[in-house]
Amino acid sequence: MRIISGLYKSRKIIAPKNLPVRPTTDMxxxxxxxxxxxxxxxxxxxxxxxxAGTGNISYEFASRGTEQITSIDQDFGCVKFxxxxxxxxxxxxxxxxxxxxxxxxxxSLQSNIIFADPPYNFTDEQFEKIPELIFKNNLLLDxxxxxxxHSKHTDLSKLENFSxxxxxxxxxxxxxxxx
Numbered sequence: 001m002r003i004i005s006g007l008y009k010s011r012k013i014i015a016p017k018n019l020p021v022r023p024t025t026d027m028x029x030x031x032x033x034x035x036x037x038x039x040x041x042x043x044x045x046x047x048x049x050x051x052a053g054t055g056n057i058s059y060e061f062a063s064r065g066t067e068q069i070t071s072i073d074q075d076f077g078c079v080k081f082x083x084x085x086x087x088x089x090x091x092x093x094x095x096x097x098x099x100x101x102x103x104x105x106x107x108s109l110q111s112n113i114i115f116a117d118p119p120y121n122f123t124d125e126q127f128e129k130i131p132e133l134i135f136k137n138n139l140l141l142d143x144x145x146x147x148x149x150h151s152k153h154t155d156l157s158k159l160e161n162f163s164x165x166x167x168x169x170x171x172x173x174x175x176x177x178x179x
Contacts, residue, residue, distance in 0.1 A: 001056050004030045006042075006063030013059065013085060019077050021053035024117060024149060028168040032147070033060060035166070036113065039145070042066045045112035048139070050100045050130070055082035055093065057115050062091035069093045070111070072103050104133040110141050117149040127154055131176050135161055146176040 001023050003011045015021065024032070036042075042061065046068035049058045055078075058071045071082050071093055079097045086093040096103065100118070116130050127150060133139075134146055148156060152167055156174040165174040 001054065002026060003059055003063045004033060006060070006065065008059070008063040008089060011063075011089075013054070013056075015054040015081055016077065019054060019081060020075055021078065022120065023054050023056045025169065025171060028149075028171040028173075029056065029060060031166065031168050032173055033064070036145075037064075040112065046070075046110075046141070048072070048109060048111040048114045050104075050114065050116040051118045052082060052095070053078055053117065055085055057117065058082065058093050059085065059089070059091065061113075062086075062089070062093055067092045068111075070109060071095045072098055072100055074099045101129060101133065104130070104137065104139070107137070107139065110139055110144075112141050112144050114140060114144070114146045115149075116146070120151045120154070122150075122154075124154070127156060128159060131156075131159055131161060135176075135178070140178050142178065144178060148174045148176070150174065 001013050043065035047061045049071040052071035052073040058069050061069050079095045082095050150172050152172050161176040163175045163177045
C-alpha cells in the first residue's frame with residue numbers, strides 16, 4: 001500500500017503477510033479522500049478508524065495533517081504493526097486493541113469522521129450495528145460523517161442516517177450523517 005498525498009506522499013508501507021486484512025485499494029482510497037478533501041480541512045478534524053487493519057486509512061489522514069486519530073482493531077498483530085509504523089513516521093495515531101462493537105458500546109469519544117472497514121463477509125445485522133451504535137451513542141460531532149466500506153453486494157441505503165454511497169470497482173463507501 002502507498003500513501004496517496006500529504007507529508008508522506010508516495011511512501012510505500014509493506015504490511016506483514018500474516019495479518020487478517022483486506023486493505024482499501026489505492027484507487028478507492030484516492031477517490032474517498034477527494035470527497036473528504038472537499039468537505040473538511042484535515043488539520044481541523046478528529047478521526048476514528050474502526051477495523052483499522054494495517055492502518056492504511058489512518059496513515060492517509062496523518063499524512064494530510066490530521067492530528068487526532070484513533071485506530072481500533074481487535075487483532076494484536078494489526079495494532080502492533082500500526083504502532084510500529086506510527087512510531088517510524090512519527091504520526092499522531094493512538095491505537096486501541098478492542099473488539100469494535102464493545103468499544104462503540106462503551107466509548108464517549110466523539111469524532112468528525114468515523115471510518116469503518118469491517119470484513120466484507122459480515123452479516124447484514126453486523127453491518128447495521130455499526131451505524132446504530134455510533135448514532136445511539138452520539139459519537140459523531142456536528143456535521144460529522146460516518147463512512148462504512150463494504151462490498152457492492154451489501155446494501156446499507158435503508159438504514160437510518162444514510163446519506164449516499166459511492167462505488168469504486170468492487171468497493172463501496174456508504175456515507176451517514178447526523179440529521
